[in-house]
Amino acid sequence: MYTIHKSILLITCLFILTQVGRSQNQSKNSILTLQIPAHQTDTITTYLYPHKLGSSNKMAITTKLIPRNGQVVWKLPSFDSIAYMDIKFANNTFWSQYNYLVEPGDTISILFQPNEAVNKETNIQYAGTSIAKYAIRKSLDSLTRVIIQKGIPYPPQWDTLYFDRFFPIVKQLITSDLQQKEAILQSWKQQLSNLAYDVLLADICYQQQTGLLGQITAFEAYSNKYPDAAERNKAIQQVFNQQMAADPWLKKVSHSGRNHSMYYMHYLIHRSSKDIKYKSSGQLDAKSYWEWFEKESPLQLEKAIATLAAYYMTHGFEVTGMGTQLQESSSRMTQPQYANFISDAASKFGIGSPVFPFVLTDTKGKKVSIASFKGKTVVIDFWDTGCLPCMQLAVGLKQVKKEWKEKDKIIFMSISKDKNRDTWLKSVASGKYTEPDNINLYTEGKGTNHPLILHYGFTASPRMLIIDPNGKLISTNPPNPVNPTDKKHFMQLLEQSMQ
Numbered sequence: 001m002y003t004i005h006k007s008i009l010l011i012t013c014l015f016i017l018t019q020v021g022r023s024q025n026q027s028k029n030s031i032l033t034l035q036i037p038a039h040q041t042d043t044i045t046t047y048l049y050p051h052k053l054g055s056s057n058k059m060a061i062t063t064k065l066i067p068r069n070g071q072v073v074w075k076l077p078s079f080d081s082i083a084y085m086d087i088k089f090a091n092n093t094f095w096s097q098y099n100y101l102v103e104p105g106d107t108i109s110i111l112f113q114p115n116e117a118v119n120k121e122t123n124i125q126y127a128g129t130s131i132a133k134y135a136i137r138k139s140l141d142s143l144t145r146v147i148i149q150k151g152i153p154y155p156p157q158w159d160t161l162y163f164d165r166f167f168p169i170v171k172q173l174i175t176s177d178l179q180q181k182e183a184i185l186q187s188w189k190q191q192l193s194n195l196a197y198d199v200l201l202a203d204i205c206y207q208q209q210t211g212l213l214g215q216i217t218a219f220e221a222y223s224n225k226y227p228d229a230a231e232r233n234k235a236i237q238q239v240f241n242q243q244m245a246a247d248p249w250l251k252k253v254s255h256s257g258r259n260h261s262m263y264y265m266h267y268l269i270h271r272s273s274k275d276i277k278y279k280s281s282g283q284l285d286a287k288s289y290w291e292w293f294e295k296e297s298p299l300q301l302e303k304a305i306a307t308l309a310a311y312y313m314t315h316g317f318e319v320t321g322m323g324t325q326l327q328e329s330s331s332r333m334t335q336p337q338y339a340n341f342i343s344d345a346a347s348k349f350g351i352g353s354p355v356f357p358f359v360l361t362d363t364k365g366k367k368v369s370i371a372s373f374k375g376k377t378v379v380i381d382f383w384d385t386g387c388l389p390c391m392q393l394a395v396g397l398k399q400v401k402k403e404w405k406e407k408d409k410i411i412f413m414s415i416s417k418d419k420n421r422d423t424w425l426k427s428v429a430s431g432k433y434t435e436p437d438n439i440n441l442y443t444e445g446k447g448t449n450h451p452l453i454l455h456y457g458f459t460a461s462p463r464m465l466i467i468d469p470n471g472k473l474i475s476t477n478p479p480n481p482v483n484p485t486d487k488k489h490f491m492q493l494l495e496q497s498m499q
Contacts, residue, residue, distance in 0.1 A: 028104040030076035034087075036067055043090040044072065048102070050079040051303065051337055052262035054269060056310035058457070059341055060086075079104070082195055082260055099203075099262065100137055101196055106130040132191035136200060139184045147177055164235040167243065170215050174208050178249055198257030205249045206263035213270045216240060237278050259300065265307045268297060269317070272304075284318050286325035302338040305329060309345045313457040316477055323351040323476055348456060349476045355467045358452045360415065360441035363428060368441055371471070377410045377497040378467040382458050383434065384417040384447075385427045389480075390462040394433050396481035400490060401435075409469075409498060413439040417461065419447040468497040 034044055044067070047060040065072040076085075082103050088096040097110075111125040126134050181204040189197055216236055223232035258264045272292045276284055286308075293304040309326060311317040326346035333339035347353060355378075359369045370378070381397060383390035401412060414434035418424040421442060427433050428440050443450035448459050456463070456476075466474040474497045481487035 029078055030102060030104075030106060032074045032076055033109075034065060034067065034072045034074075036070050041067070041091075045088045045090065046074070046076075047086040047088070048076055048079070049084040049086075049262070050081075052084045052265070053303070053307040053310040054262055054265040056307070056314045057086075057459075058310035058314065059306070059337065076102070082199060084262055097137075101133045101199060103130070103133075103193060103196060106133075108134055110134060130191075132188040133196055133200070136184060136188050140181055140204065143177075143180060143184070164239050166219065167239045170212065171243070174212060175249075178204060178208050195256055195260070198254045199260045200257075202253045202257035202261035203263045205253050206258075206261060206267040209247060209250065210263065210267045210270055213267075213274060216274065240274060240278065265300075265303065268293070268300070268304055269307055269311055272296070273318075285320045286322045289319065290325065290329070302333050302335050305333075306338040306341050309342060309349075310457075312477065313345060313349065315460045316458075316463050319477070323349045323353075323473065326350055349473070351474065352472050355465065355471055355473060356452055356455045360452075361444060362442075363425060363440050368439060370467075373411050373467075374471055375469050377469060377474075377494060378413055378465075379410065379494070380413045380415060380465040380467065381434075382415050382417060382453070382461060382463040384461050385423050385433070387433075387461045391432050392482050393462045393464075393480055394435070396487065396490075398435060400481050400487065400494075403491070404494065406498070410494065411439060413441065415441045415443065415452070417443055417447050417450075417453060417458075419445050421445060466493055466497060 032046065036042065044065040046063050046065065047057060048063075049060050051059055053059055061077050063074060065074055079102075082101060085100045085102050086096070086098045087100075108126060108130045124138050126138075182201070185197065185200055185204070192200070216239070219236055220233060223229050223236065226232060253261075253264075272289055273284060276288045276292055289308055290305065293301050293308075297304055308317070308319065309322070312319050312322050323346070326342060327350040330339070330343040330346045333342050348356075355370060357369075357371060359367050362368050379397070379400075381390075381393060383393070397412060401407075404410060412435075414428075416424045416427070416433075418427065424442050428436065434440055443453065447453070453459075456465075462480075464478050464480075465476055466478055468474050475493050478493050479486035479489045481490040
C-alpha cells in the first residue's frame, strides 16, 4: 500500500495481462487500470502502437478514458509481440508518458507523484512483476533531459572549422551518452525478456544516430553562410559516407530489435533523406525513397514506406511526387496493416483526390463552404499563432498574389488551427500570418481536433493544399514560395491547375 499525502496528486496505472482461454491460438489481453484522486477530473487518452511508424502518431489504437470516482479500467486490444504505448492527459493534470514498451504478460503499476515545485520532475514509482521496461524508460528520459540541458560545447571559432574536424567532438559526446544509457539497460537486463532488451538497445542506438544526423543538418545550415560552402559541405558528405554506416554501436543491434524499434524507422527516414540528397543533387522525390528502402532495408520495405507517408502527412516532410507514388504503391502492399494505411493515405493525398468537404467560419461569423469555390483554383494554407515558418510563408504567398495576373481565377484561403478565437482574430488583424483580403477561416476552437485537420493529419504548421477548379487536389505539399526557385515551381503548379 502506498500512503500519499493529500497535497500530492496521484495516479496509478496498472497493467495486468491475463490469459484468455486455454487454447494456444488464443491471445492475451492487458487490463489497464488508471486511478486518480476522486476530486481530480481529466480525460485520459491511450495510444497503443503494435506497429509504431517512427515518431508519428499514425496507426495508433486510440481510446479516450473518463475516470469515474477517480478510476477507469480498460482492456487493451490484443497484440502479438511487443508494442509501444503513450498515455496523455488532456488537462495536463499529470505528466504525459510516451513510448512505454508493453508485452503480453506484463503486470505493472505506475505511481505518479507530481512535484509541486516549479520545474521539478514528476516522481514516478513502479511495482509489479514487469517493472524493468518502465523504470528504464524513466531513467533514459531523465538522462536525455540532462544531456539536452548540457548541450554540445561548440568551438569558439566556427568560421575556421570544417565538419570533419568537429565530428570527433560530437562523436565522443554521443559515445559517452550511449555508454551511460547502455549501463542503465544492463542494470535491468536480467528482468527483461530478450526481445524487450533488444528493442530498448536498438532504440537508444538509433536515437543517438538520428542525433548525429541532426548535427549534420545544423552544420550544413551553418556552412552555407560562407564563401567556401562547397568545400565545407564536401567535408560533411565525406563524414556522412565514411562514418555513419560504419558506426560500431549499430553492430550491437539485433535483427529482432531493429524490426520492432520505432527509432530505427525514425533513423531510416532521416538517413535516407541525407543519402538521397547527396547522391541526387537534392531531389527528394518519393520514387527515390522507395528505391532506397528497397536496397537498404528490404525486409522493412513496407513499414518504411508507411513511415515516410506518416511523416509526410504529419510533419510535412519534403517529398515530391508523394501523392502519385502512394497511388501506385497501394495495390502492391502485401502486409494488411501497411496496405490499409497506404491505401487510406493515397485516397486523401493522391493527386486528383477530392478535397475534404468542409464548412468553416470567417472573421465576420459567416459560414464558408469549400464547395462554393468550384470553378476556381484554391490555395489553402494552414497556420497557427506563434509559428515563425507560418509568417515566412505568408510573405511568400503575398508575393505570389502580387505577381499572379489572373486574379479572378484564384482564391487564397487561410485556415487557422488556433483554439482561441480572440487570438486568431488578433493574429489575422496583425497581418503577420495572413492578409485581411484572404478568406480567413477558423476551426471553431477545435484546433488539431477539427475533422478537416484530423482528415489530413496536419499537426505541424505551416501546411498547404492546392485545389483545382473541379475540387480535386493538385498538390498536398507544394513548395514554400519563399525563394525564387520554389516560387517558380509554385507558380507552375497554379498554371497546371488551370489547364
